[in-house]
Amino acid sequence: MxxxxxxxxxxxxxxxxxxxxxxxxxxxxxxxxxxQTFRAPNPTGPLAEPDHPRSGAPKLYVMDMFPYPSGEGLHVGHPLGYIATDSYTRYQRMAGFNVLHPMGFDAFGLPAEQYAVQTGTHPRTTTARNVERYRGQLRRLGLAYDNRRSFATTDVEFYRWTQWIFLQVFNSWYDRDAGRARPVEELIRQFEDGTRATPDGRPWPQLSDVERRQVVDDHRLAYISEAPVNWCPGLGTVLANEEVTPEGRSERGNFPVFKRNLKQWMMRITAYADRLLADLDGLDWPEKVKLMQRNWIGRSVGAHIDFPTRVGPIRVFTTRPDTIFGATYMVLAPESELVDELAPSAWPESTKDKWTGGHATPREAVDAYRKFAAGRTDMERQAETREKTGVFIGAYATNPATGTGIPVFIADYVLAGYGTGAIMAVPGQDERDWEFAEVFDLPIIRTVAPPAGFDGKAYTGEGPAVNSSAPDGGLSLDGLDVATAKARTIAWLEREGLGAGAVTYRLRDWLFSRQRYWGEPFPIVYDETGLPVALPDDMLPVELPEIDDFSPKTFDPDDADTEPETPLSRHTDWVDVELDLGDGPKTYRRETNVMPQWAGSSWYELRYLDPTNDKVMVDPENERYWMGPQVDGDSGGVDLYVGGVEHAVLHLLYARFWHKVLYDLGHLSSFEPFRRLFNQGYIQAYAYADSRGVYVNAEEVVERAGRFFHRDTEVDREYGKMGKSLRNVxxxxxxxxxxxxxxxxxxxxxxxxxxxxxxxxxxxxxxxxxxxxxxxxxxxxxxxxxxxxxxxxxxxxxxxxxxxxxxxxxxxxxxxxxxxxxxxxxxxxxxxxxxxxxxxxxxxxxxxxxxxxxxxxxxxxxxxxxxxxxxxxxxxxxxxxxxxxxxxxTETVTYPVQLNGKVRARIEVPADATDDAVRAAALDAVAAQLGGHAPRKVIVVPGRMVSVVA
RNA sequence: GCCCCUGUAGACCAACGGCAGAGUCGAUGGACUCAAAAUCCAUUCAGUGUGGGUUCGAAUCCCACCGGGGGCACCA
Missing domain, CATH: 1.10.730.10 (Isoleucyl-tRNA Synthetase; Domain 1)
Incomplete structure (x- = not known):
């Protein structure tokens, strides 16, 4: 140069x-x-344009996963997918389609806030600067976006609709009978006219106002609950699982993280588990991503069974109801509230020494074990060794099939968030239970006969049931295969009122609040009862207030017994607000959490369709045109969505969930957001480190005879991401x-x-x-x-x-x-x-x-x-x-002629030659090699080749 | 540990079950130049990770193993 x-x-x-x-x-x-060469005309509204060359043409909606505009700017790996969709849509536009290919920015999030905390710069300033930088970089690449449709999720006009969708979710409940979400007014009407019973059976009019609100709140798709979360006192915020390192510390700052039960907003995504699972089948997505979603949803079929105790039944979920005769003990999750009721003040007679953990009373043992379990990270709980730990809580339950008393333990191998947080332990047919039984010297009964020669411990395979008959003849499974035994057991449980067939999911409800500043405020206030009240649509948007301290209150990093204090909560002039919500002006208290970064990306595909509409989120006619089902049974959705596989689960699941809620409520004609998904690969790069492990500027490294040198020192080559710290951007x-x-x-x-x-x-x-x-x-x-x-x-x-x-x-x-x-x-x-x-x-x-x-x-x-x-x-x-x-x-075709699998000759024949003519020419060409013998077989592949078997 | 994807010239990648090569880089030689760079032209290089199987015929389909990448991992 x-x-x-x-x-x-x-x-x-x-x-x-x-x-x-x-x-x-x-x-x-x-x-x-x-x-405005690349503007795409809508059917209706401000972006409609009947004279446009593609107005009324077949449509094509192509989207990229929009970027978070980081302060670093783009490196060459980022635009790979953008260039691909640009090339594809430019082609399809030329080929006659009305192409919609927009781009936006996922601009809420932690980095801008962290930067704000460090520098005092308002996140909006940083964000706006970064968005402009990205826009400039993308424009420089000639990407043909319809710029009228570009937005950032931080735009007030955008997050106004994010808040609107939150209200739609909040104001809905899931009608299991109808299999869809419905407005809560319809639920209230059912309570009022008595077609739906209240939870405790009292007639609706006898409930107080507050009780009625609580009943309704318990049904909402967005609700407040005590949930175990990753509480990080050092950062003063709860963290998403992916923000916690395998060592159980915060990714940022390396502070300890504790599991704590805190009041949080949740989204009832689990209500949609079945539909999220079933509708995957119709999507044109990589099988790998579908599989990841299926695993994440984790549907399992089994039964709920009640095990009576002195204070009431313990309900368990099991996929193996057929093994109930082998349930020799029970385990509750350490966090389970039932434990407090169950644990007596003294150890019963029968308590074995190794069950107590050396504690004088069950209460002490429980407290000590809970402390131990809370301090263990998920990673430690799953560590290689997996030595089972737990403690007896001093109480017994009754196995409903055998009538025997069985001891109840708490152990961290039982997870509070899955099933009922309690299991019946069947060591004979479950490896984990077997290990636990060995540690605590508990009885093991095989109820499925393993095949002859089986020398393992727990047997989880097929086989006839054994040891499975009740003395009183109530239930007898002996000799039955697993499937029949399961069905028989479930029928018996239901007849006896001891349980029922059930389906559970690994999927948990979506933790939807964050103790941060730079996110969408909730359109929620609290009245004097402490219950949430939705703001009406006409009070949207709820804008983020201007503040200058963006950081949540932080604490001694090791002090687990602290409470989060959100940045917004300190601004009492914003938090305390006088509003007239129908019964005259009253003072309300605003919600001070903000939404997680996933919120905006859970519906942005819809806003591109009608970005300037200030009446509705998207005009139904525009949605139907760009995203509506194309044929009977089609889910509708974006025609092509390109992005990295790292969003295979969370983003794509959340977006599907919101889309289905909006579909149920009649706002959309499509019931899936992305009909076709394509995962692009990554552009990776070499990085070079010297003997001290310090990265050197990759540009200055030269290769000599297969080795790599930076100036005169040899360096090691690594392959991976492109990044500032690796000096290879x-x-x-x-x-x-x-x-x-x-x-x-x-x-x-x-x-x-x-x-x-x-x-x-x-x-x-x-x-x-x-x-x-x-x-x-x-x-x-x-x-x-x-x-x-x-x-x-x-x-x-x-x-x-x-x-x-x-x-x-x-x-x-x-x-x-x-x-x-x-x-x-x-x-x-x-x-x-x-x-x-x-x-x-x-x-x-x-x-x-x-x-x-x-x-x-x-x-x-x-x-x-x-x-x-x-x-x-x-x-x-x-x-x-x-x-x-x-x-x-072509006029002539050249055929290679194979003799016993090897190419021995070539013949050139007219393109329209008959197979017989080709065969004759081929045999002629290899006549010398055949030496006068007739071939055993001749295969002519028209237009391709001739294969002769001698 | 279980599941998924993937192995083709020195590198990146092509090849409806049918002649292993479309293309790019590199390397080598040549043209242009005082020389170099740039540019242009040409050449080179693998028998498809390994071992079996199916087939007239396998990079392609099947099985096992090895290497690389990814997901899940006490989910009852």
Missing amino acids: SDAAENPADIPPFRYTAELANDIEARWQDHWEEN VTPDEMCAAYGADTFRVYEMSTGPLDVSRPWETRAVVGAYRFLQRVWRLVVDEATGATRVIDSTVDDETQRVLHRVIDGVNTDLTNLRFNTAIAKLIELTNRATAISSAGAGTPRAVVEPLVLMLAPFAPHAAEELWRRLGHAESLAYGPFPQADPAWLV
């Missing part, structure tokens, strides 16, 4: 250089912006400056299939650069700048190459195979270059289709060349070249 700059005269003046590319790109980016800005955006785009699309991760290699970018230079040279004379295009006829072979490429590029682009499409364009370019340099110029009939096909990948250069070819209009609306079938057939 620098040498070139010293001798600019050596470079032909009209060559496609980085300088020229940058000039062209800036001009076309301005042109597209001024002409390459930015799109650098690439644009050195080669232009088109080169960068072509390079990223050509290095491999979209779903494959691959290494970044700066030195290989020049390949894409040379390709564009060659295309440029086909049209523009490098020395004079004159157009080199001629209107001559094209030879047949070139015609065949051209139409084969057109055909292949259409197929490849339709199937997101950008790398092979570009390879074909290079092939065509090479052919065109050959005939161009042999003749007086480049035939227009070849170069025009080439330029059009190049446009999805290198749109600026393509537009520029298109103009130089004499077209006044942008090529953004095509038409895209279509192959002429006449040129796709």
